[in-house]
Amino acid sequence: MLGYFPVPYQDELLYSMVARYAQHTGLAGNQKAIVREVFSSSTAVAVPDLPSHLNSLVNNIQFVWPTTVMELINSFTLAPIYLPFLSQQQAMKTILSMRSDSGGDIHTRSGIAASAVKQQEYFRYCPQCLREQLGIFGECYWQRIHQLPALVFCGKHSCFLEYSTISFHPKKKHLFIVANESKLNADIRQVELKGFERALHDRYEQLLKASQSEGLGFNRWTLFYRNLAVELGLMKKTRICHQEIHRLLKRTWAGTTFENQFNYSENNYWLTNLFRKHRKSFHPLRHLLVVTALVPELSVTKLLEKVRSLPDRILVPSYSSKKVTVRDDVAEYRSSWVRMLRRHPSAGVKELRSIESGGAIYSWLYRNDKSWLMSNRPKRKVNSQSHYAVNYRDWDAKNVTHLESVYEVMANVRNRPRLTRTRIIKELPRSNSVEKHLSDLPATSQWLTDHEESVEDFQLRRLRIAYEQIKSNNHEVKRWRLLRVANIREELVTPKIETEIAALEQRNG
DSSP: OOSSSOOOTTTTTTTHHHHHHHTTTTTOOOOHHHHHHHOOOSSOOOOSSSOOHHHHHHHHTTTOOOOOHHHHHHHHHHHHHHGGSOOOHHHHHHHHHSSSSSTTTHHHTTTTTTOOOOSSSEEEEEEEHHHHHHHHHHSSSSSSSSGGGTOOOTTTTTEEEEEEEEEESSSSTTTOOGGGGTTTOOOOOBBOOOHHHHHHHHHHHHHHHHHHSOOOOOHHHHHHHHHHHHHTTOTTTEEOOOOHHHHHHHHHHSSSTGGGGGGSSSSOOOOHHHHHOOOSSHHHHHHHHHHHHHHHOOHHHHHHHHHHOOOOOOOOOOOOOOOOOOOOHHHHHHHHHHHHHHHHHOOOOOOOHHSSSSHHHHHHHHHHHHHHHHSSSSOOOOOOOOOOOOOOOHHHHHHHHHHEEEHHHHHTTTTTOOHHHHHHHHSSSTHHHHHHTGGGOOOOOHHHHHHOOHHHHHHHHHHHHHHHHHHTTTTOOOHHHHHHHHHHOGGGHHHHHHHHOOOOOOOOO
C-alpha cells in the first residue's frame, strides 16, 4: 500500500504518473524498486499505451487515490481509441490482460502488432505545451493526445509534434522516464492545418475521451459501412463503388499529413476491405479518415451510438416451414408436367423449362415433389456426333507446307536448341492436337522423321560453331578446346565426332 502517489494531470498517461512518482520519491535510478512498489511485481513492464498489472496498481494506491481499473484504462491509457473497433471478445480479453499480471499478449489481442499503421519509436511532445506545463505545474508530463498513431501535429497550437530522445518501447523494459528529460528548447514548427485535419484531430480526441470500453464487433461495423455507401449513393445495384470511394478520400486528404494513407494496393487495400465484410479489426485512424471525409457532421459520440444500434450478429431469417401437402396441388402440377412431356417428346429438361410456364412447374415440383420429378424427367441425351469432321488429308498437307516454310529459319538460328520432334511440332498451329493424331497424319510424321536432329548431329553442329568461335578469338584449334567450347563431354565422343574434330584440326593447320 503506497502512502503517496502523484495527482494526475489532464490527459496524462499512466506511464507518466509512475515516472513522476519515481522522480518525486527518489527512486528514478532504481527500476526494480519502482515496479515492485507500484505494481507489487518485479516483472511489470513500462508500457506507455496499454499497460498491464492494473489490478495490483489500484490496490496499492487506494489509500491515496480511490480509483478503479476502468477509470485508469479510460482516462490514462490509449485503450479507448482501440476498443470500440474490436470484436466483443477481443475487447474483453484486452481489458482482462490489462487488469492481470500477464500482459504480454495485449498488443496482439488488440491488433496493434499486425497493423500497418505503426506506433512511433519515441515519445512525442509539443514544445509549446511543455513550456506551459512547466510554467503552471513546475514540471512536465507525457500527454496521451501527443502519442496517438500517425497524428503528427498539436491541434491546440497548430505546430508539429517533436520527437524526444526517449523510446516509446525501450529495451530497458522496467524504466519509467519523465517528460522533463525532453529537449525543451526545440523550435516550434508551425503548420497550416486544413479543415479536415483539424476535424480529424478533434475526432481522435473525442474518441480518446469517449470511454467506450465495449467492442462493437465486426458485424456492426460491416453494416455501418454498407449503410453508409447506400446513403451516399456509392452503390451500383448491389455492388459498392470502391474506386469512387478511393477517389473521394484521395481528393479529400490530398496535401495533408494523411495523404500517404491512401497509397492504392490492388491486392490488399485497406479502404476496399473496410467496405467489405469485416473479418479483422481496422486501425482507428482509418475509421476516422473515412468518417471525417464522408460524414463530417457526424461526431464520434453519434458515430458510436449509430454503430451500437446495429445488430451485433448476422440475422438469419426464420422461414416458416409451410410444406405444401394438398394432394390436389401435387396432382395438378404432376399432370401439367406430364402434358408437357407428351407435347414435346424430344425435348430435354433445359428446353422444357424454357417453355412458357415450364420453369415455374419444374421449380414447384423440385421444391415440393422432387423424388417424383427426378423419376419423370426426360433422359439425358448424349450427343455422340462429333462437332466437326476432321479432314486429316488436308490437315496433313498443310502441316508439311508450314514446316517447309519455317524449317530453314529454325535451323539457321545460331544458338538454337536441338531440333527434336517435339520442338518442331511446337511450330505448328494446333501443336497439341498434332501430337495426339500423328498416326492420322503420315506425311507430317515422315517429315518429322526426316528432319529431326539427333544428339550426334547437334554435337557436330556445335563443333563447327566452336571452331568458328576459336578462330575469331585467334586461339589455336585443339581437340580439348573444341570439346570445351562445344560443351561435349569426353564420354559422349563418337567415331563420327572424332573424325570431325580431326578434320577441323587439319583445316586449321
